[in-house]
Amino acid sequence: MGIGMSWRGWNGDSPVFDFINTLSPIATSKHLDDVQNIQLFESSDLTHVSSIFTSPQVNSQKGSILSIRNASAKLSQEGLYPYCHMAQIGTPSYIKPSGPTTISSTNSSTDHSVSKTYQATSDNASIVPSILPQHIQLGSDTSGSDKKQDTAGKTDHTTDQEHTESSSICFDHSGVDRREESTSRINVQERNMAKISNDELAAHNPGNLISHCDSGVVTKTGLIFEKAQLGDRTPKNSDVMRSNSMPINDINLENSRRKLFHEPTDCNAQSIVDDGHIYCTSRGKRIATNYVSGVPPFSSQSQFIPNHQLCGTLEVPSDCMAIYHNAVSQHLCGLHRRSLFNEKVRDPTMRVHSGSNLGNPSCTTRHRSISDDNYLKPLGSPVCTIPGIGLHLNVSVPISEDNNEATEDPLNKMTCPVNPTLLISDHNDKTTTPTNVGDSGQENPKRKRRKCQHGDVKSCKRCSCKKSKCLKLYCECFAAKVYCSEFCSCGGCLNNKSHEETVLSTRIRIESRNPLAFAPKVIRTCGPGQEFGEDSNTTTASSHHKRGCNCKKSCCLKKYCECFQSGVGCSMSCRCESCKNSFGIRKGAQLLASEEIERVDQTKEARPKEEQHEVGKHRAFGKTRGVPSTENLFTTPSNESRRSLALVTSECSKPSLSPTRTSSQLCSPTGTDVALSPFGSYTEMLLEDAPSGMQQQSGKNDAQQPDSSCTASVKVMSPSKKRVSPLHTGSSLSPMGRSGRKLVLKSIPSFPSLTGDINSELQPPVT
DNA sequence: GAGTTTGAAACT
DNA sequence: CAGTTTCAAACTC
Incomplete structure (x- = not known):
């Protein structure tokens, strides 16, 4: 697209229009340096911008700065913001993607009543002043390469803070205070926390577990749900959470991670050994990925956020979360694990006020921010959550209703910092300090670990491998596909960025031996599909341990037992003896003796x-x-x-x-x-x-x-x-x-x- | 905090 | 593939 191209006076018949239509709607891997920053200004008289956003081809996340200023709530009501869902009506939002942006589609139906100008600009900082109390920012990666993006502009002054802010999808309540730096900082923190919560929500989602349900079906449910939401035009905040679950910054991180683990960028093409992705591979996930990669999600319409919704964006009603849980989770499927590697750039957008803001008493869903270095425990609906196994990515922690911690501000509970290793590895120096690190970053591992344990945040555990060099499944970090962090108490650790090759090769080797070595340990069964021998009334969350335990002496009553540790009953897949799993004993165990006799x-x-x-x-x-x-x-x-x-x-x-x-x-x-x-x-x-x-x-x-x-x-x-x-x-x-x-x-x-x-x-x- | 127990992972 | 060894987490004191 031409730079400085003016849209004013455009009409669908113009050659330019045709030309633009010929442009690929999907931006390719154009280097950031080549990115043309484009600003979209809407005149105050915008009235039918919606048509502009109807096209799902807007690739806002890549490469350009798209500053959008909407003045009409009508637009949002029409739910036609594929990528501008973040944009608050009447509030400025800017998208600072990390890759090239193709806006070809945005003009496809350019509403003539809309007077706007597309400007190629090097000024990233160019943001339409906020005139409304709310604003949402969709930022993007500001990694080193990103900085270069603004070669022509003044924006090389990307500061850490700016990075933090711009690199995150921000829902800001502060409104007019937005421009106040102090407030901004606070907002950034809140956003980060919100992002964490969001990730937790994602991680908590059933997708973390191997579901017996057809993912596709579930995803479809999500779609239906979205449509339903569109139908009543009262999109839930969860939409926001979903659609923005992965900040653009995360994209780069995800790419890095994928490079590290040799994962194809296309989730559908991912190796089956790619644990979380595999099990979560679903349309939902793909959608999420596509979204990340610039292709609008299947339902872009669902992503718009009306003002009234945005006003409470950060206060996602838990009931909404619960309702949307499935759909959201499915969409986020596969992303939660990424969050492990993207902690640093965690999308601060979604802040889930667990507890306090949950006015709905009926809502039992609680989301507690559990910051685990680079691993976040899934949280949320007790319906779907189960206690996790150690650090494994695919487990979740049940939050008891009476657990006060669940309602506490995550910030107060953040005792486990983001994995610094990842931060370094992904962004080398990038400065964005995880807001959830807090002072705990200085804690020694043991203290921290203990603290986490007391906080019932098992996920905070870090490995303490001595001989395995953190390259075996003994190592929880390694098993979780995350690097060890300074908070681990391991010795001779090779599970770090500097030994990326080793980690990768080891991981491959292990997976070659057992492709499910890194697989979730717990699978969730939907509906009546519980295994034989499993006490349906005792197994929480309709889940069961995927691999089954082999306990002999613990009677499946201790955490030695993976099933027990996971909070699920033993199933037929277990080989345990004297099973007394309080979550559900293996029926087979009960009947085994009699069966043997009877069998004879x-x-x-x-x-x-x-x-x-x-x-x-x-x-x-x-x-x-x-x-x-x-x-x-x-x-x-x-x-x-x-x-x-x-x-x-x-x-x-x-x-x-x-x-x-x-x-x-x-x-x-x-x-x-x-x-x-x-x-x-x-x-x-x-x-x-x-x-x-x-x-x-x-x-x-x-x-x-x-x-x-x-x-x-x-x-x-x-x-x-x-x-x-x-x-x-x-x-x-x-x-x-x-x-x-x-x-x-x-x-x-x-x-x-x-x-x-x-x-x-x-x-x-x-x- | 040290030592023991336990069961999974790795090895042979 | 079965048995053994190694390992680290869980547990106990």
């Missing part, structure tokens, strides 16, 4: 495989369908059978991934879905968990699937509690094989044999 008796009864399969199938189906427990109808299944059934059950409990699937098909192990055996590999299982889009990853990983803990939730156990491939269970260990009774539910579609034809079913379809 049952083995005496030879039954045709098909009958046995019928039993098994119906058993699973009935369970899945909510049919009164078939436990009474069948002999108690063996442990193995439970597990194998769990596979089916798990399948059935999930929303259909494909519209072509019928309910019966969904549960039916027919076709390739099941022919490969229920999760013949963990990858398959993941694919079931993950959005359909992730299935693309399957081929690549199918081969890697050692026993892997990944199969955890569907893991099949041998009587000796040794892990057994699910494939085997179908044939020889089928519980139904031992169950002598046959019950054929004619009304229920018959399942293809799980065992009898195991050979054929498990074999790749031969055509």
Whole structure:
């Protein structure tokens, strides 16, 4: 786009208009230096700016400074701000993206009534004076390269503070005080805190957990929700949170991180071994990523923020959060982990006043800012949160209702600073000091850790590895894919930026051995899809430990037990002994003894495989369908059978991934879905968990699937509690094989044999 | 804070 | 793949 191009007098027929239309709506990786700063000024008489923003092609985040001043609330009401959602009506906002900006689309429908001027400007500081009490700023990265952006201008004076401010998406309540520096600083802090809260919200979202729900479905829900919001034109603040969850600055950081971990920028193309991303890979995530990358989210309309909403932007009603939780979380899916690396530039925009501002008593959702160096514990809705395991990224901390801390100002609870290593690595010196660091940054690790523990902020824990050099999964930091920080008490640590290569290679090696090594340890099941043997009424958050524990002496009553530590009940994937997990014992454990006895008796009864399969199938189906427990109808299944059934059950409990699937098909192990055996590999299982889009990853990983803990939730156990491939269970260990009774539910579609034809079913379809 | 216990991870 | 070793967190005193 030309510099200094005037839009005044433009009309859709003009050649310029055509030219602009030919411009790529998606800015490419143009270097910042090449960025042309563009300012968009709207005259005070703007009345139909909305049309300008209707195009989703505005790539505001890249490379240009887009200063937008809107004067009409009507625009916002129309919800047509793809990127200017941050812009408060009548308030100036500027977008200072880090990359080139293509504004081609903005003019596509340029409203002639709008008199505005696009100016290429080198003056980043050029901001339309605020005339309204509120303003929102969408800043961008001000990393070193960014500084160069303003080569022609005076803006090289980017100060730390400016950086802080500009690099963050800011919702500022201060209004007219905005220009006061003192206030600004405060705002910056608040914003940062808000961002943290936002990240926590994101991290807290179910996406952190491996959901048994089709992500796509969930995402769709989010979309629906958005549309609903658009429908009533009362967008919730959560929209803001979602849409702005990743400040532009984060983009760069994310890119850096991805470089570090060799992650493709396209989330959909990410390796399946990329834990959080994998499980969170969903449309929502992609949307978020796309948004980050400059492509407007699917629903740009939902991103506008009316004044009245903005007024309370920083005070996100918890109920709103709760309602939108799913959608938001899905959208933020995959971003929460990024936040670990982006702490420094945490978007201060979203400040969630937990507690105090939650006027709605019905709201039980609380968000507590838990600053964990570079790792934030998910927080929020008790419905979805579960205690986390150590530092793992994919766990969340439940916040008890009576936990005062949950309502405290995060700032007061920030005892764990941002991982300085990351700060250094990502921005080398960039000065933006995490506002949440506070004085704690000077605390010694132990003190800090203890403090965090008392604060119930497990996430504050840092590793204290001595021999592993923080390059093994023993190291919580490493396991969490974060660098160790100075707050770790580790020795000989190589898990830092300076040993990036080593970290990366080690990580790859570990993942090659176990692709789920870095995977979330807890998966969340939606609805009735709980595993067999899991006490549904005791397992919190409908979650269960993905891999399952193997406790022997702790009886799953101590934190040695990952399940217990995660706050979830033991599941069939566990191999624990004497399970007494207070969150839900493994039913199999209870029945194990009796099952063994019974099994001996049952083995005496030879039954045709098909009958046995019928039993098994119906058993699973009935369970899945909510049919009164078939436990009474069948002999108690063996442990193995439970597990194998769990596979089916798990399948059935999930929303259909494909519209072509019928309910019966969904549960039916027919076709390739099941022919490969229920999760013949963990990858398959993941694919079931993950959005359909992730299935693309399957081929690549199918081969890697050692026993892997990944199969955890569907893991099949041998009587000796040794892990057994699910494939085997179908044939020889089928519980139904031992169950002598046959019950054929004619009304229920018959399942293809799980065992009898195991050979054929498990074999790749031969055509 | 030191020592012990525990179970996961890593190794053979 | 099973058994062993190593490791660090959790736990106890």
